[in-house]
Amino acid sequence: MKPAALSIDDLREVVRQLPDNGLASSREIALAHLDEHGLPTLRDEDWKYTDLSALVDISNRWLASGAQREPSGTTGNAIRRITDSIDATWLVIVNGAIDEQTDGTLQDGSIEVSRFSDAPAPFVLERPLADLNAALLQDGLRLRVAGPLQKPIGILVFDRAGTATGVTQSCVDIDIAPGASAEIIEYHVSDGDEDHYANSVIALNIGGDATVKHVRIQNRSIRHVQTGRTSIALGKNANLSMASYDLGGRLIRNDIDIDLSQPGADVAFDGLYLAGDGQHIDNHTRVDHRVGPATSSQEYRGILNGACRCVWNGKAIVHKGADGTDASQANHNLLLSEKAEIDAKPELEIYAEDVKCSHGTTVGQLDETALFYLRSRGLDKRHATQVLTHAFAAGLVQRAPVAIVRKTITGIVQERLAQLIKADFDAELLS
Amino acid sequence: MLEINNLKSRIGDAEILHGLSLSVKAGEVHAIMGPNGSGKSTLAQVIAGHDDYEVTSGTVTFNGKDLLALAPEERARAGIFLGFQYPVEIPGVNNAYLLKAAVNAKRKHQGLGEVDAFEFLKLAREKMATLGMDPKFLNRGVNEGFSGGEKKRNEILQMAMLEPTLAILDETDSGLDIDALKAVAQGVNALRSPERAIILVTHYQRLLDYIQPDQVHVLSQGRIVRSGDKSLALELEERGYDWVREAANQ
Numbered sequence: 001m002k003p004a005a006l007s008i009d010d011l012r013e014v015v016r017q018l019p020d021n022g023l024a025s026s027r028e029i030a031l032a033h034l035d036e037h038g039l040p041t042l043r044d045e046d047w048k049y050t051d052l053s054a055l056v057d058i059s060n061r062w063l064a065s066g067a068q069r070e071p072s073g074t075t076g077n078a079i080r081r082i083t084d085s086i087d088a089t090w091l092v093i094v095n096g097a098i099d100e101q102t103d104g105t106l107q108d109g110s111i112e113v114s115r116f117s118d119a120p121a122p123f124v125l126e127r128p129l130a131d132l133n134a135a136l137l138q139d140g141l142r143l144r145v146a147g148p149l150q151k152p153i154g155i156l157v158f159d160r161a162g163t164a165t166g167v168t169q170s171c172v173d174i175d176i177a178p179g180a181s182a183e184i185i186e187y188h189v190s191d192g193d194e195d196h197y198a199n200s201v202i203a204l205n206i207g208g209d210a211t212v213k214h215v216r217i218q219n220r221s222i223r224h225v226q227t228g229r230t231s232i233a234l235g236k237n238a239n240l241s242m243a244s245y246d247l248g249g250r251l252i253r254n255d256i257d258i259d260l261s262q263p264g265a266d267v268a269f270d271g272l273y274l275a276g277d278g279q280h281i282d283n284h285t286r287v288d289h290r291v292g293p294a295t296s297s298q299e300y301r302g303i304l305n306g307a308c309r310c311v312w313n314g315k316a317i318v319h320k321g322a323d324g325t326d327a328s329q330a331n332h333n334l335l336l337s338e339k340a341e342i343d344a345k346p347e348l349e350i351y352a353e354d355v356k357c358s359h360g361t362t363v364g365q366l367d368e369t370a371l372f373y374l375r376s377r378g379l380d381k382r383h384a385t386q387v388l389t390h391a392f393a394a395g396l397v398q399r400a401p402v403a404i405v406r407k408t409i410t411g412i413v414q415e416r417l418a419q420l421i422k423a424d425f426d427a428e429l430l431s
Numbered sequence: 432m433l434e435i436n437n438l439k440s441r442i443g444d445a446e447i448l449h450g451l452s453l454s455v456k457a458g459e460v461h462a463i464m465g466p467n468g469s470g471k472s473t474l475a476q477v478i479a480g481h482d483d484y485e486v487t488s489g490t491v492t493f494n495g496k497d498l499l500a501l502a503p504e505e506r507a508r509a510g511i512f513l514g515f516q517y518p519v520e521i522p523g524v525n526n527a528y529l530l531k532a533a534v535n536a537k538r539k540h541q542g543l544g545e546v547d548a549f550e551f552l553k554l555a556r557e558k559m560a561t562l563g564m565d566p567k568f569l570n571r572g573v574n575e576g577f578s579g580g581e582k583k584r585n586e587i588l589q590m591a592m593l594e595p596t597l598a599i600l601d602e603t604d605s606g607l608d609i610d611a612l613k614a615v616a617q618g619v620n621a622l623r624s625p626e627r628a629i630i631l632v633t634h635y636q637r638l639l640d641y642i643q644p645d646q647v648h649v650l651s652q653g654r655i656v657r658s659g660d661k662s663l664a665l666e667l668e669e670r671g672y673d674w675v676r677e678a679a680n681q
Contacts, residue, residue, distance in 0.1 A: 367519075368482075368483075369519055370519050370521050372481055372482070372503060373515065373518070373519040373521070374521075374529070375480075375502070375503040375504045375507070376479050376480070376503050376504075376506075376507055376512075376513050376515075377504075377507055377529065377532075377533040377536070377589065377593075378504050378507035378508045378532075378533045378536035378537050378540075378593075379504060379532055379533065379536055380502075380504045380536070381502070381504070383532065383536075384504075387521075387524055387528075387529075387532070388521070388524075390523065390524075391521055391522060391523030391524045391572075392523065393523070394522070394523030394524075395522065395523055428525075428528055428531075429524075429528070430523075
């Protein structure tokens with residue numbers, strides 16, 4: 001199969017017409033990288049389960065039609081519903097543009113917020129789709145966290161595709177100073193009946209002895225496409241707890257790269273994905289253990305019902321000399337339909353000697369014994385199925401690292417699960 | 432109340448019950464004893480409606496209704512309770528949630544509204560106190576990380592909340608220390624009434640020191656081979672199961 005190609009000439013033309021705000025050199029580097037490598041295809045090992053045709057098609061249509069942008073000013077209520085419900089210091093990116101009201105009115109003295117255009121310096125992750133992000137980025141956000149925060153930082157990426165096909169980029173570069181601590185909520189939402197492709201890049205640099213708790217929620221329209229790359233580096237004895245919740249989207253691809261090049265780092269991250277008819281959710285994670293001792297552990301769980309496909313690919317590379325590494329991976333999947341497909345692939349590459357590595361992957365249906373137990377207590381089969389399905393997700397919801405957002409996550413997961421298994425909403429499940 | 436007539440049941444290709452008959456009347460407590468593999472647990476599972484066991488012939492009626500035609504949940508709502516030999520751990524499902532869902536399922540069947548949340552908690556705490564259970568168990572996952580004794584107490588708690596017409600306790604006494612055994616027995620005795628019946632499936636006579644049965648049956652190779660009063664249990668304790676098995680084969 002010949003993969004669909006991005007119209008690079010149209011892309012160049014659109015990039016050329018972007019406002020001259022000091023990001024030109026980044027865009028040049030990104031275009032050159034894209035020119036050389038193109039977009040990934042099914043022939044690339046890391047992309048073999050995920051066909052990007054839908055994304056290329058949306059992008060080409062958007063580029064050919066002159067890269068229209070959704071008119072601003074219609075999204076306020078939808079955004080406020082989210083920012084009012086979670087008590088965080090919110091930074092909002094709407095349809096690819098940084099919302100001025102949010103970053104201009106920050107109250108917390110421990111955060112310094114600026115835009116890439118304030119002090120232009122090339123910022124390009126030369127990785128698939130991150131290059132496209134840098135080429136088309138209008139402007140990026142730079143956050144510097146110096147000390148303890150009054151509230152969690154919320155980053156809301158909101159897209160509306162109400163009038164035409166849309167393509168948007170968001171990029172946030174976060175730096176946590178040594179010894180500081182921060183809670184970060186990353187929230188991706190979209191609505192609208194037109195096609196949309198959102199592409200995000202998050203770079204997170206965690207200083208020595210710093211502690212970060214990070215929650216990422218993706219609750220996009222079931223029509224929309226999102227790709228995201230999260231690139232994380234941890235300093236000496238730094239600590240990161242992270243969790244991702246993928247609840248919406250038609251085609252979703254997440255890449256998380258974690259670089260451990262200082263001893264004593266400790267990373268634990270979870271991922272929950274819920275997929276129904278027509279959805280494709282791909283999670284690729286990569287942890288580079290470059291020195292030891294350091295710990296990384298991940299647990300991803302998926303619930304799939306209907307004609308859908310999910311991918312989990314967890315790679316841990318223990319480089320030569322990274323003795324004292326402790327890396328563990330777990331991926332568990334609940335398949336409620338014969339039409340659901342999961343590709344689960346743990347990958348451990350170990351070049352050091354004194355290491356502890358483990359992985360476990362399971363794919364299964366609901367536990368028949370547990371179903372009978374619940375039914376023998378009077379719960380009908382549908383209710384018992386609902387209870388066990390929620391139970392499968394409950395652990396990852398209850399231990400969401402940022403406490404104030406747990407209620408929101410619980411609500412969205414409950415709602416999405418009820419839709420997936422066509423059950424009534426039950427507010428007491430997961431609690 | 433429960434009439435079992437010439438019941439044959441198999442799991443896969445193996446027939447386990449070879450024509451079992453049993454009659455239990457309201458107000459009675461029956462003990463079913465027998466060696467491992469004699470079909471005791473199969474009988475309990477068949478009455479509760481487990482799909483894995485296929486009934487190939489015979490009838491089971493409960494208060495005149497054909498029990499075999501009902502789904503497990505319908506049997507539960509009609510008043511049958513099975514205390515599991517191995518209660519299932521369900522992490523992520525709150526113990527209180529299951530208790531309340533079970534009580535409400537039964538109430539709905541009876542045409543009643545949902546239980547009042549406050550009254551429910553109050554009652555659950557009272558029952559837990561009599562069973563020697565810490566109220567914290569309400570907020571734990573169902574049987575998650577419970578010890579053997581805690582799991583069995585939790586089964587009795589569910590039974591106490593559901594107030595079944597017919598309770599079948601499958602080796603609820605196995606693996607219990609003396610305090611837990613007494614608590615379980617107390618829970619069972621509290622349920623005894625002229626309208627209810629209880630079937631105790633057990634290996635040992637020990638439980639029967641605390642719960643006096645009206646009848647004792649010995650199961651061997653899928654049939655009841657001997658029935659009697661409480662003294663049969665004592666005789667079994669003394670002479671072992673081989674004695675019954677030999678008598679049955681003669």
